[in-house]
Amino acid sequence: MDKAGVQDAFMKAGLSRVIKDLDLLAQPSIRLFTAPAKEGSLAKGASKLGGMPDLPPGFEWPQWKKLPQSFIAQIRLEDVQPYDVDKVLPPKGMLWFFYDATQETYGDNPDDKGAWHVFFKDDNLDALQLASAPAALPAKSRFKPCSIRFAQEITLPQQPELIVPNFDWTDEEQQKYEDLLSTFPDQADRAKPHNRIQGNSDTLQDDMHLQSQLYSNGITDMDDPRVEELSKNANDWLLLLQVDSDHQAGMRWASTGMLYYWIKKEDLQAHNFEHTWLVLQSE
Secondary structure, X not given: OOHHHHHHHHHXXXXXXXXXXXHHHOEEXXXXXXXXXXXXXOOOOOOEEOOOOEEOOOOOOOEEOOEEOEEEEEEEHHHHHHHOOOOOOXXXXXXXXXXXXXXXXXXXXXXXXOOEEEEEEOOOHHHOEEOOOOOOOOHHHOOOOEEXXXXXXXXXXXXXXXXOOOOOOOHHHHHHHHHHXXXXXXXXXXXXXXXXXXXXXXXXXXXXXXXXXHHHOOOOOOOOOOHHHHHOOHHHEEEEEEEEOOHHHOOOOOOOOEEEEEEEHHHHHOOOOOOOEEEEEOO
């Protein structure tokens, strides 16, 4: 669904008055549709979810608490360029995503930092080689390989009041919006995995912008005197990658949850992927 389609959906839902806020709410994203693939059948350096990564020589597999981390995905940035509407991602190179093999990291504590890694490389990619899993990585922490097809998609936030300044929606309008979201973009799509890059996250619990801002700065106490100032920039955090519980890859996050990798706008612009924050949420 494009932006014109979203506007039409607002009209049909009785939300014509709040279309004024649509430019703030409707954010472009890159949807990832997966399909099972045989390990080794994908071209070297192709985008993939699960399986084993194609890695550069000398790559040091990340660990957490003396256990190798699970490989989640690799994204070939040339693949996503045609769908990157705002051109915020690097135009070329590779991103690799890893996560705690025990799946016990939720991103709700500053001490969680280091339980996931995002790596970026934009040169010498011809030397990539299909890696083997570290011997110490448990079988249950290895996922099935899937190819990825990309598509543009407009997303809407689940909490518009956190995005729209001087929020003036009535209770009735907020209820109509929630009803619209429950079947957005259509009922059939709701049953599919929602893997995406950028856009509004498919939030299962609380909003993650403030969580990422505070925990990444070592704060857990809302009475901390730094909270007020840091909160002003919470929306500087952007969704880098959302990974759903995808049965084709054998991924289940806390039963039926999602993984979310967040990055600050300034770090994304600088192609600095070392300071991401990860959150795991479940219903």
